Each structure stands twice: as structure tokens, then as C-alpha cells.
Amino acid sequence: MTARVARVMIDSPVPALDHPFDYAIPDHLVDDIVVGARVRVPLRSGGRRADAYVIELAEQSDFDGQLSAIDELVSPIPVLTPEVWRLARRAADRAAGTASDIVRLAVPKRHVRVEKAWLAAEEPKPLSIEPPAVEGYADPDRLTAPGTRSALSAIPTLAETDAGVTVGRWAATVAQLAARVLATGRSTIVCVPDYRDQDQLQSALADCVPAHAVSRLDARQSAAERYRAFLECLRPGPRVIIGNRSTIYAPAAELGLILVWDDADDLHAEPLAPYVHTRDAALIRQEDSGCALILAGHTRSVEAQRLVELGWLTAVEPARTTSPRVILSDPAQTGETARIPSAAWRAAREALAHGPVLVQVSRPGYAPVVACQRCHTAARCRTCHGPLGIRSAGAAPSCALCGAIQAGWACDECGATQLRLVTRGTGRTTEELGRAFPGTMVVTSDGEHRVERVPARPALVVATRGAEPVADGGYHAILLLDGERMLAREALSIAMDCLRWWANAAALSAPRAPVVLVGVGGRLGQALATWTPESFAAAELADRRELAFPPAVRTASVSGDLSAVERAIDGVDPALYRDVLGPTELPDGGVRSVVRFDYAKGAALAAAMRAAIIANTTTRRRTPAAKGGYRPPPSLRIRFDETEILQ
Secondary structure (H helix, E strand, O other), X not given: OOOOEEEEEEOOOOHHHOXXXXXXXXXHHOOOOOOOOEEEEEOOOOOOEXXXXXXXXXXXXXXOOOOOEOOEEEEOOOOOOHHHHHHHHHHHHHOOOXXXXXXXXXXXXXXXXXXXXXXXXXXXXXXXXXXXXXXXXXXXXXXOOOOOEEEEEOOOOEEEOOOOOEEEHHHHHHHHHHHHHHHOOOXXXXXXXXXXXXXXXHHHHOOOOOHHHEEEEOOOOOHHHHHHHHHHHHOOOOOEEEEOHHHHHOOOOOEEEEEEEOOOOHHHOOOXXXXXXXXXXXXXXXXXXXXXXXXXXXXXXXXXXXXXXXXXXXXXXXXXXXXXXXXXXXXXXXXXOOOOOHHHHHHHHHHHOOOEEEEEEOOOOOEOOEEEOOOOOEOEOOOOOOEEEEOOOOOOOEEOOOOOEOOOOOOOOOOOOOEEEOOOOHHHHXXXXXXXXXXXXXXXXOOOOOOOEEOOOOEEEEEEOOOOOEEOOOEOEEEEOOHHHHHOOOOOOHHHHHHHHHHHHHOOEOOOOEEEEEOOOHHHHHHHHOOOHHHHHHHHHHHHHHHOOOOOOEEXXXXXXXXXXXXXXXOOOHHHOOEEEEEEEOOOOOEEEEEEEOHHHHHHHHHHHHHHHHHHHHHOOOOOOOOOOOOOOOOEEEEEOOOOOOO
16 A cells, blocks of 8 residues: 555654654655655644654554645655664653754754765675684674674774774774674674774774775764765665764664774763763664674773673673783872872883873863962952963963953952962973973874874873874873872762773873873772773772762753752652752752662653653743844753763
8 A cells, every 4th residue: 555644753852842743645745755754844833844754654644634744855865764763762762852852963964965966876886805803802703793782891002004004902903893794794883982083993994894885974074074974874785884972873774783982981972952872872772773782992981880790781801911001100109299200200201212202181271270379279260250270381360261361360368469380281281391301392282282193203292181192103101190180070980080091091002111190099090000990990880889879870960940940850750769969059040950760760750851841841931032033041951861960
């Protein structure tokens, strides 16, 4: 029978519209409408039209009245595949969000010129490659077998591609696993935190996967380039799809493997509603598709450790133990209080005779935080009371929030006018090292100075965490500074974050090169020195279980107007949650409460929270739009599993 009804998803963030709508298919579109196509449909209110996606075709509708007809077929290409739609629906339901918000991440904006070129292009030739060996792991076939789920500990060394490019050993391992899956006629999705990781992975893939079988979905791409890469993923046949967090929603023919690299990285946390983490979306998609799943990293996240202890993930270690040579320089043991102790100076001087040296610091800029020289009170802006910092040598202090220059600053507590540097960023560290090592090139790599690679010649590379360039052949020494200051940040995950930052930097060292960790000892320092991050993750998880902190329990952060927050929580059955923390005041004038609940109650509690969102949007008093069409933000926001609610 010919389908006469199209069930569509309206592309709208309005929660009340987050359900399928039935529309009649006009006679002239019966042969062209397919599942996943973009269409334009009428809305009964105000004679408006809305963009939509066809999610299902049927012979008839359950609606007794007369159906409105689809106005227009925007594109015949099925850009929203059934698998991606199921993922979007399940992920949105788990996070009490709308599926259209996730589809907006999954499907790029349409470009007609790119679409026409793609339709006119020839189909790619069938692939035929030999599966490469996976160096360092005993049973790679078990890792990629359908239905398996693994927590993979990466080998913390470097590798060299056939083209002579130095990459992390992890990138070579991921490329080899993806090539083995590709050889079986299945696709692989690899999600990495940022463009640096994507570049390393693409270089490693060039050794074992044909270039036309690799699609890269990059946030730095132009809209047209991203749409072209997305359309290539729609073609039949296996592919390797790499990119950042939204790549988890990419269409893939015969999906065989999902691999998430460094899932604890903050860049995997989606900042847009409904705030679904890459790891959570990967777990949902693996369960739906039956493919293999690998969470890989130099360290193991606490969330992955919980899944390992539950038996949901299988821990996989390298067949041979290889770890960097970490040296601890703890003031409690050495008695030295200098920012760069003598052991670190010696290691840097000796290493500079052979090649580059990496110096990791906590903050970018020159002196991000300053204080009164006399009473040590933090220096504050006279305009907005924000923290003051110094952007360059000799510059007057300025506010980090409003940017106001604070010439003639005086301390509010004691009246002194002299400042002391509380933190030294990349700029100040570069200046100090330049004076200490005259004639040596000093390279800065941070958010403002992006350096991806340095040659194998003597140089000092000063980098913030996560911005460390890859050195050809590896660094001959690595100094990890400001460890004590990194740990001073008030965040639940700070210990695990620091361990991950240091481990990722240590993995860039040349064989047997010294890695000096300054200012940190104890259990955390020993975990890095003995390279036992899994044991540290297990201990951290045990502590969080005792305190009922995530991921031992799930959380829902409910923020907004006090009345809206109270109504939302009052509408939830108390049997669904453990307790409610708050409300506490927020800087923007609203309040926030945190609901803690068990995983088994997640679906029911998310449904109740979603009902609260719909009720809030439909019952709150409407305010007229201000000049320019501005409307105030919603008075209620709900975010599940927020990573830093205890910050």
C-alpha cells in the first residue's frame, strides 16, 4: 500500500511541540517523501509554516479529523536516519529535553550547492583493505566484536607514521582498530575532544585507511564543508567518521564500533540543551545498534570505572607495561618551596642539549591573579569587583570581567599600592625562562597562541594544560608546574582532572625522558609516578559512594526563579529521589536546587521534570518582546548529570 501519512518531528525547541505530528502527503509528493527527508509543514496557529523531518510513513493516521497536508518537500535526501532519530529521542528523554535540540546537533544546515554536487557525484568504489595488527594489545578482535564494551588503557608513548609524523601511540591504536572494523565492512565513529586530537588521528589513519573512506566532522569547518562531510556519511558502505562531541550523532552505514577518546575531558560535555554528554550518547547508541564500544584514555574516568565495577565495561590493559619516568618533587619531602625546584632545573638543562623541553603551567596570560603585596588580599576591580590580573610585562592591572584598567590601584583593606603575583601564566613563565636560559628559543602554546607541533631541536615549550604541542620524537624532559595551584580549584573532579592533565602531558615524552611533577605528593602523586590511574579512579569512586556524590548517584540541577524551582520539585514524587540540596542563590539572581537520585529512578524522574518544563512554558505569564525581538530567558532550566554542580 502507498503511504499517505507522514509522521514528522517539528524543528522547534518548544517542549510542548516535542512529539510526532501526522500530516497528509499530497498526491504530487507521494513518490518523493521518504523517512528522514526535510519538509515544510503548516501550523494551525497564525498560518505559520515550520521546518520538520519525516520520521515515519503510514497508510493512515489515528487522528479522526482532517489532516493538514505537507506544504513542501525541502530536500529528498534522508538526512535523519532512523538510527539517529532513535538515539535523539532516547537521549532527550533521559535528559528531560527535546529531541529537536539533539537533531539540530546531528544534522547540519542545508546547503543547496553542496547537495546538488553530492547528488551528481559517482558512488565510491567498494573498499578492500587488509586488517592491520594492533600493536600492544593481545586480542584486538575481541575489542571490536559486536556487542562488546571496553575501557581501554592507552599506551602512554609516541609513534611515528609512515609519513614521518609523530603522533600519540593512542592515535595509532585507534586507527588500527578502525581499520580492522572497516575491513569487515562496518563503519567506525571516533569522538575526540578537540582539533589537536583530530589532527593526530587523521595522520595515523593515513597509514591504514584510504583517504576517501575517512570523514571528518570538525567544528572549525565552514558550514558548507561540514555539510559535505555529513552527506558523505550517508552513502552506503563502511567509513571511519572522526570528530568532536556532536560526531556521536553522525549517520553511519553498518555501524561496527564507537570509540570515545578521553571521555573525562570537559569538551565532551555538551554546553547546549539538553546537555547530553558524549559518553552517555555513546552508551545509548551502542545499546541500540549492538556495535562495539570502547572508552579509551591514558587515565580512566570515574564514570568509566563505575561501569567497569558493574561489569558493563571490560577493562583492557596493554599486553606490555610501558610508562613514562615520573619524578616527584614534593616540598614536604624536599623542603624546597621554589616554583621550579633544583631537580627540575637540572632536568631541563640536561635535556636542552638534546631536544625540546615541555613546561606545563596552570593558566594562560601573564599574571592572571594578583593580590596586595602587604596584606595578600586579592586585588579587585573598583568598577565591578571582578578579579584583577596583569596582561603583559609593565602593564597596569586590569579586570578579568569588565576589562577596566586599574591605574593607581590601592588595596581596600590596608591602602597599599604594590601588587604581588599570585599566579604566573604562560607569558610570565616564558619571560622568566627566557632570562634563565639565554639563547634558547621559548615557544608559548595556549588559547591565544596555538601551536600543534614543534621540531626536534632544543627549545623550551611553555603550554597550558591541554594545549601541549606534539614534539617530533618526543620531549626530552617535561616539567609539570603549578600542581598545588591546579588542585586548589574547588571542584568535585579536580583530582581526577589533574591526573588526566599530567598523564596526557607525560605521554608526550621521549623514551626514558624525565617527567618532573612539582608540588604534589601523596596518593595522587604516587598514582602518576607508578602509573596506576585505574587504582586512583577506583579509590575516588569509593569516596564518592560514601558521600553519595556523582557518579555513585545521578543528579538533576534545577535552576531559575525560586517559584518555578519550587513548583518543579514539588511536582516530583519524593519516592523518586534521595534528597534535595538547596536552594542556593546564583550570581544572576535566580536559585538552584540539586536533586540526587538513583540510576533506576532516572526515567521516571526525567519524565516528571519534563512535565514541569512543559507546565512552566505554558503557564508562565507572557511578556511582550523588547526592542529587537529580545525575550527574557526561560524561568526554569533543568540539567541532568551536570559535571561541576559542586564547584
